[in-house]
Amino acid sequence: MATTGSGPEIVIVGGGFAGVTAARELTMRGRSSVLLEARDRLGGRTYTADHDGHAMELGGTWVHPLQPNVWAEINRYGVETETFPVLEGLRQAVVSDGHVVDLSDDDVARALDALDQFCAPGTSLFAEPYSGEWGPDPQGLGDRSLREHLETLQVAPELRDWVEGMCSLLAFGPLDQSAATEWFRTYALSGWSAAQALAALSATKLVKGTRELVDSIAAQATLTDIRLNSPVRRVVQNGHQVRVELTNGDTVDARTALITLPMNVLNSVEFEPPLSETKRAASTERHAGAGMKCYVRVKGDIGNVSVLAPEAQAVNWAVTYDHDANGSWLIAFAANPKQLPMSSFDDVDGMQAALQPLLPGVEVDSIIGWDWSNDPLALGTWCIYRPGQLAQVLPDLRSTEGRLFFAGADSATAWRSFIDGAIESGYRGARDIDDYLSAGGQQARSTAGLAQAVGD
Ligand SMILES: Cc1cc2nc3c(=O)[nH]c(=O)nc-3n(C[C@H](O)[C@H](O)[C@H](O)COP(=O)(O)OP(=O)(O)OC[C@H]3O[C@@H](n4cnc5c(N)ncnc54)[C@H](O)[C@@H]3O)c2cc1C
Known part of the structure; x- marks a missing residue:
């Protein structure tokens, strides 16, 4: 010894x-x-893995200037950042009532309005989000799940499904087990703005x-x-x-x-x-975070796409990571991995089936991921x-x-x-x-x- x-x-x-x-x-x-x-x-829980010429993030990825501490470190070391996903030519869609619904810019604006509406309690509950204090909470929102809070949202079905997809992405776990306050807090930290919250969650990554x-x-x-x-x-x-x-x-x-x-x-x-x-x-x-993120190699050039899906779908977000005529890389997020019809990262058929509702006809070649929920050092x-x-x-x-x-x-x-x-x-x-x-x-x-x- x-x-x-x-x-x-x-x-x-x-x-x-x-x-x-x-x-x-x-x-x-x-x-x-x-x-x-x-x-x-x-x-x-951040893990940059080299694969197929890419520095793939199997864990934590996105950073943003609204996040003061990580941004200070990025500046301190002169670390290069880039916009991701690429917005140019980005096709946005949501799975609603079993169909893929393409979203125009106006639709996206309406979806953001719905998310603002959903997160509105964050304005008073987290009036000073950087102080570490919250409340008052006379309605007992601290005990409310994201699923329960979704029941209160009165908007058109596809907007509701979009907000539900956003809930699945933020929670990365079952919505009935995830606190609604997690969205209220994220919203408050983002200047009480759904658009800014989305930017903070998924707009900027580190090049290397x-x-x-x-x-x-x-x-x-x-x-x-x-x-x-x-x-x-x-x-x-x-x-x-x-x-x-x-x-x-x-x-x-x-x-x-x-x-x-x-x-x-x-x-x-x-x-x-x-x-x-x-x-x-x-x-x-x-805590409730127990989802699965993986990189999925698919056949052909699928362009820049971002498809969101509500909780009932096995995959809740598929977004292009890289694409050309030789094939494309997607990143897939599954908030409830138990719903995935796949047994391991080798199970390309299972992932192909899970992606069909979001990207009909897509053909999967391979999958790269890390099973954080069964990793004994993360759980x-x-x-x-x-x-x-x-x-x-x-x-x-x-x-x-x-x-x-x-x-x-x-x-x-x-x-x-x-x-x-x-x-x-x-x-x-x-x-x-x-x-x-x-x-x-x-x-x-x-x-x-x-x-x-x-x-x-
Ligand atoms: C799939 C995924 C995607 C994510 N996406 C984002 C994102 O886009 N943006 C973002 O900001 N955040 C994201 N996160 C969250 C972010 O990565 C984590 O919150 C953050 O990195 C946690 O840092 P930490 O140091 O607190 O904990 P950890 O990174 O978990 O560090 C704890 C360390 O303790 C070690 N350890 C465990 N047990 C022992 C032991 N017995 N002895 C010694 N060491 C031990 C672990 O190996 C680990 O290295 C994501 C996380 C995951 C898993």
């Missing part, structure tokens, strides 16, 4: 954007750390992939010993330090630890003393709270426990569930740990800083 000699001040568990950002921020503050990442790469950004941040974490292939199995606190045990038997001792594990995998690590009941219950219950996609979890889970999820600090996109203040939120939480985690160590480790304070406003 190997034990670190003089020992770092901080152990960071997890090397996604939250952990890597915290490592760099601690370096900037002169703090030494060890970062333990279970995978053989950094980036966590998220890998370039995470590597740029990691390269400046010079006081951090980054260890890949280092799964943590146990975290023990005693009176004066934290001992982190790896599955290979190695241990690392430090004064504090920053835990950046996804909410859904918190329980896969043993904590001594145990984590709060709320954190454990949240990890057991999980889900992006964090979408279930009804009620916002108030019940969020404040505790980010609260300090003794010498343990917590960060991650799943408990961020503003763009929670986004790369931006992971970076925001990395800033906060590093700052709080630096303050704590500067105060002699006496100030094990809660960093919750989140509260529902009075009057709900």
Whole structure:
């Protein structure tokens, strides 16, 4: 069993954007750390994979200037961005009543109006979305699912189906298990504008992939010993330090630890003393994000298309990634993978069947994807709270426990569930740990800083 000699001040568990950002921020503050990442790469739920000459994003992809933290990092490292999907000649459509309905620019404007209408409660519920406060909530919207909220929307059927498709995309999980507040919050963060929300969700990506950004941040974490292939199995606190045990038997001792594990995998690590009941219950219950994103190679040139579909369809969004006469790449999003008539990424017939309602006649050649929901280091996609979890889970999820600090996109203040939120939480985690160590480790304070406003 190997034990670190003089020992770092901080152990960071997890090397996604939250952990890597915290490592760099601690370096900037002169703090030494060890970062333990279970995978053989950094980036966590972002994963740029090289395939067929493309830097394909199997996980997190889109970024936007409305997301202040990730955009600051993009500027800092001069990372190149591009518009995606390509808007020129883009054919937009929605599956409604079993038919593909092409959308004119006016139709899209009407669909955006419907989404504005759907998200209107976000205007008062999240009046200051960057503050981390919400409410008042006299109607109990915090307990409402996206499915329940959809029932209140009175618009033409194809507009309703379009909004439902948007709900499936945002939730990336079953709509009856996903909180309506997730759309209200995203809407508020986007300046209370459906058009801006869509831009923030899916208009801009990094040319060389998220890998370039995470590597740029990691390269400046010079006081951090980054260890890949280092799964943590146990975290023990005693009176004066934290001992982190790896599955290979190695241990690392430090004064504090920053835990950046996804909410859904918190329980896969043993904590001594145990984590709060709320954190454990949240990890057991999980958030609702459990969809499947994959790249699908199809025959022929399908042009630039973007087809949205409501929840009953196995695929809820198909969008062109690349196309020419030799064939095209689509990105397919399925919010409820159990509805997909396919058993694995080798099952081209299953994917072909699932795509027919959106792109009749399309012929599938191959599929590239990553099964995040069955990946034991993620157990889900992006964090979408279930009804009620916002108030019940969020404040505790980010609260300090003794010498343990917590960060991650799943408990961020503003763009929670986004790369931006992971970076925001990395800033906060590093700052709080630096303050704590500067105060002699006496100030094990809660960093919750989140509260529902009075009057709900
Ligand atoms: C399919 C998909 C599409 C997405 N699309 C977008 C998008 O377009 N835009 C956007 O902004 N966001 C998107 N997201 C969300 C975004 O990628 C995540 O919210 C964000 O990257 C999470 O960062 P994190 O550091 O908080 O967590 P993670 O990236 O999950 O990092 C946690 C790390 O902990 C590691 N770990 C787990 N267990 C252990 C252990 N026992 N020991 C050591 N290490 C461990 C994991 O391997 C991982 O590297 C998407 C996510 C998915 C899955």
